[in-house]
Every structure is written in C-alpha cells, then in structure tokens.
Amino acid sequence: PPYDPLAAGAMVGELLTLYRDAAQADVERARLRFFEIVQARGLEAGWRGQIGFPGEICSRAARMADLVILGGRNSRAPTHAPDVPDVLMGGGRPVLVTPPTLLRNPVGEPALVAWKDCREARFALTAAIPLLQRAQGVTLYTICPDGENASAEAELADVVQYLAHHQISAEPVVAERGAGSAGRQILDEALACGAGLIVAGGYGHSRLREWALGGVTRDLINDSPVCLCLAH
Numbered sequence: 615p616p617y618d619p620l621a622a623g624a625m626v627g628e629l630l631t632l633y634r635d636a637a638q639a640d641v642e643r644a645r646l647r648f649f650e651i652v653q654a655r656g657l658e659a660g661w662r663g664q665i666g667f668p669g670e671i672c673s674r675a676a677r678m679a680d681l682v683i684l685g686g687r688n689s690r691a692p693t694h695a696p697d698v699p700d701v702l703m704g705g706g707r708p709v710l711v712t713p714p715t716l717l718r719n720p721v722g723e724p725a726l727v728a729w730k731d732c733r734e735a736r737f738a739l740t741a742a743i744p745l746l747q748r749a750q751g752v753t754l755y756t757i758c759p760d761g762e763n764a765s766a767e768a769e770l771a772d773v774v775q776y777l778a779h780h781q782i783s784a785e786p787v788v789a790e791r792g793a794g795s796a797g798r799q800i801l802d803e804a805l806a807c808g809a810g811l812i813v814a815g816g817y818g819h820s821r822l823r824e825w826a827l828g829g830v831t832r833d834l835i836n837d838s839p840v841c842l843c844l845a846h
Contacts, residue, residue: 637665640694669700676705681741686713686835698835698844702816708741708845709816713838720841723810725749727784728800728830729756731769734815738845739773742813743780745843752777752784753807757791757799797833809840816846 641663652659664671676682682705684698702709710720725746729735746752754773758766770786777784792799804812817828834842 634665641665668694668696669704672696672701673704673706676701676707679707681710682707683710683712686711686838699816699818702844702846703818708738708843711835711838711842711844713840715839716841717839718808718810718841720811720843721745721748722750724751724753724808725811725813726753726755726800726804726807726809727773728812728814728834729754729770729773730815732815732817734817734846736815738813738815738843739777741845742811742843743777743782745811746777746782746784746813747780749782749811751807752782753803753809754784754786755789755800755803756787757789757796759791763788763790795829795833797830797837800830800834801838804838804840811841811843812838813843816844818846 645661645663648659648661651657662675672682672684682701684696684701698709698711712720725742727739727742727746729739754770754777756766756770766788767786770788774784774786787803789799789803800812800814812834814831814834817831831844834844
C-alpha cells in the first residue's frame, strides 16, 4: 500500500502522548506512596515530581539539598531511576546510595571510611561527618602499595586528628593490596567490621560529556550490600 507520511506522524504523536500519560501516572503513584510514608512516620517533607531524564532532574534538585539519597540498582533502572554517576557528576552534592535490600542502618552502626588522599575522598569525609558522629565506631581504612606503609600511616594519623576535632574517634587501618580488586577488598573489610555505611570518594573521568566510573567506585556501587556515602 502507498505510504502516508502524515498518518505515520500522527501515530508517533499518539505514542508520545501515551508515554507521557503513563509517565504522569507513575509520578502520581510515587507521590501518593511518598506521602503515605511521610504521614506514617510523622515527618515534615515536600514533594517535587517531574517528567524527564531522572539524572538531570535529580541534579537540578540537588541545589536545595545537603545530601542526595538514591536507591541502588533495581529491575526498573535505568528508565525509572537516576543513574548514580550522573548525579555524582552533575549534582555537586554528596550522594547516599542505598542498596536494593538494606542490610544495616547507615545511622548508629559501625562505619568504614575508604581513604585515599585526594579531593574526592576529602569531600566525602567532610560530607559524612554528621553520619560519622552518630556511628557506633569508625574504621579509617586505606590500601597502600608495598613499601609505603609509613607514609600511609602518617596520612591516616592526620585524618584521625581531624575527625577527633569533630568528636569522632576513628581506628586507622593500613592494608596491603590483596589479589582481588580494591573495591572488593573494601567491601570485605566493611562486612568484617559490621559496617552500616561506607564513605568513599566517587572517582572517574569524563569523555565527551560521558561519565565513566573508576573501578573502585563502580565495584562499590554495583556490589555493596550496605549504604554508600559518595562525593566527587
């Protein structure tokens, strides 16, 4: 049959309308569920619902926040959930990433700080101070190459002193690099000390506006069974 470009254009318009209506229904369901939780817990909260790219929406909204809380990967991601790297890079705020199944509470449980002496880790540590002040013990953990233990211990001593100024007592731990990935080594240490929170810098690099995570950050986001406080 002959092709009618006008009819095809009309069908595209109808599909876009259907998708927008479905997205609006999702937003309304989320709003109702949100206020169910707020009312059940007696909280004071505000709601903002928009249709668009989740990462961009969260990054814009982050200007109103001290901390952005994101859910970890689930069956509806990425179309219904913001991508953590997008918000880390674009939001300008620390991000608390919760795993799909919460193993421990990030507040009031032991915490592990994955330390590396760089801008990202310093930003993450400062952002996490209110959480660390409520932690049931803090482990300051760093992985160093062979032969660099002395310099690593000196770095950690400075950070321990910094945390002490904020009434946080931290135990420094210098570990040698194991056979597996550094991310896996950090996760194993966090589980061993019963941590409910891991604090770490969000490392990565950009390529033509695309954000590529570093290996440690990627492993933590993909595999951590406990909450992460990340900052870039």
